[in-house]
Amino acid sequence: MAASQRSIDDVVNLQQHDSLVMPRTLAGLAWMRFRRHRMAMVGLIMLGLLIAYIVIGSLVFTEAFANFNNTRIRVQPPSLEHPFGTDEIGRSILARTIYGGQISLIIALLSVLLSITIGTAIGVIAGYYGKLADSVLMRFTEAVLSLPTLLLLLVMAKFFGGRVPDLALLGRTFSGSVIVIILIIGFTSWTYLARLVRSSYLTLKEQDFVLAARALGASDRQIVLRHILPNAMAPILVAATLGIANAILQEAYISFLGLGVQAPTATWGSMMQGATGAITRGQWWLWFFPGLLIVLTVLGINFLGDGLRDALDPRSQRG
């Protein structure tokens, strides 16, 4: 076999080579494993293409065009002029999936940022400081976990709905409902991460390097943030990645049921809101394209998260 023929040479070469290069860092090793993960690379490429789609697309079409309605061309099937067809009031579905995608991704990213912050904070306090704080926070986490997330999201959407004013940012107006959705997804999806962080802090705080840091006079704050947190980072990163996929789906569910982002701001979910009626009329393009984009994005993120898990934690078993 080819491998045995070059083995001796290779070992010699490798040794010479190794003495020249810098030793591999942990991050470098992780990147190496990640690159070899075929699914993860596919996921990365899919996401790259999707981001190119919503960025380049917004250079081609303006937002005003995406919201421009022309009732003379309503519910037109896909054509050369409107490749994805037009919706009930004659807006181009192609242009709306571009701007809708931006909002969907912004919502997903910001809500995951919020839920990671809440989840990590609660997990750290419960796991590191323990005692009363631990039991109170864990009972609270259990309480949130005892209700189906979707029902909780719908209740919260109703609770916050209409209370947040519209926001003008970077020359664009964002419906207040966008902020509402970010808040409620952030407020409901931290539970899994809180438990994860708590359990890694419970193990890590007993280890020798923490003892050493304390002996050197490090404060609790330094130990928690500078010594333990980097060691607990890998599962947080994986959970954050997969959390983005989850947030995109959750936004889609809420908006599909009409409690999410309100018109004229589009998201992939809200574009499909009236789709049930369109089904029996045979207007498949109204719901097919936004849904397809959701599936591709979520699939790409899931591939990526899977690769990230294998890269960051080589001991973890793959399901």
Place this chain on the structure above:
Amino acid sequence: MLRFIVRRLIQSIPLLFLISAILFVILNNIGDPLATLGGRQRTSAAERDRLERQLGLDQPIHMQYIFWLIGNDWFQFDSDGDGVGDRYGTRRGILRGDLGSSFRERRPVSDVISDRLPPTLLLMGTAYVFTIIMALGVGIYSALRPYSRADNVITALSFILYSMPIFWIALSLLWIFAVTFKQAGLPYLPTVGMYEPGQPVTVAQVARHMVLPVLSLSLISIAGYSRYVRSGMLEVINSDYIRTAYAKGLSGRRVLYRHALKNASLPLVTLIGLDIPFLLGGAVVTEQIFSWPGMGQLFINALDGADFPVLMGLLMLIALLVVIFQILTDVVYALIDPRIRL
């Protein structure tokens, strides 16, 4: 065992109180239940006062919570608005089995919920049984030929299905089997409801109406569960006791189903036990698309009308079931796995 169950039940009491208190505050602020009670006309101020007194909404929130909890038959109400209590309440509170009355339907919440429970149980029960059978089948099939072409195709399909919003699956199925089939003159499936209005309700008819909702509900779960079955089987299949079983001369089928599957399905038991109570609420989207007259639709309607006695009843019922099924899961797990002692 009994001590374990009793201890867990006692531990769950404060949890349920915590859930109910949080929900009560949130649900009290989700909207104005009186806005839609007057029908088309706007509710007048005097009418609004009367309704608020009647429904007990004029009381401060902590009193409303206490009434919800233990009833108000010990409390003198001011029914005519002169500031003097003159009449005792009639509610007995959830602790005495009274969930209160629906604002919209003006009848007990327990009646409202029990009307909607059978359709949801029928739909979700069928979907769940179908999911488990298919997940076992698919999972075992791919575990027996790991990394083969068939296994890889199944893996890819599971990933794709798992990334789909349930409503997109439902819409696609509707479009294919109800709309396109009808256009092509093929036998097609109905789109909405549980049976055809105006026709006698037969088993066959309900079954026909169930095909698409059940498929929509199961596909994603099959994708998820079959991965667990597959990895469970893969782990077990190479262990020593399986080799021993083969060495004893048992048939492959017997080794597979009696020896391997029993251990491989342990994680599935946990998964099933913890998922079952969520099924009651899980049908929200599917019931909405297929107009299935179940609890999911009830929840959406109650949310629309801010009918919080119904919402409270529904959510607390689910929370209670979650607690009970968590305990049950641990008990069943201990029964089938003798290594675990409670």
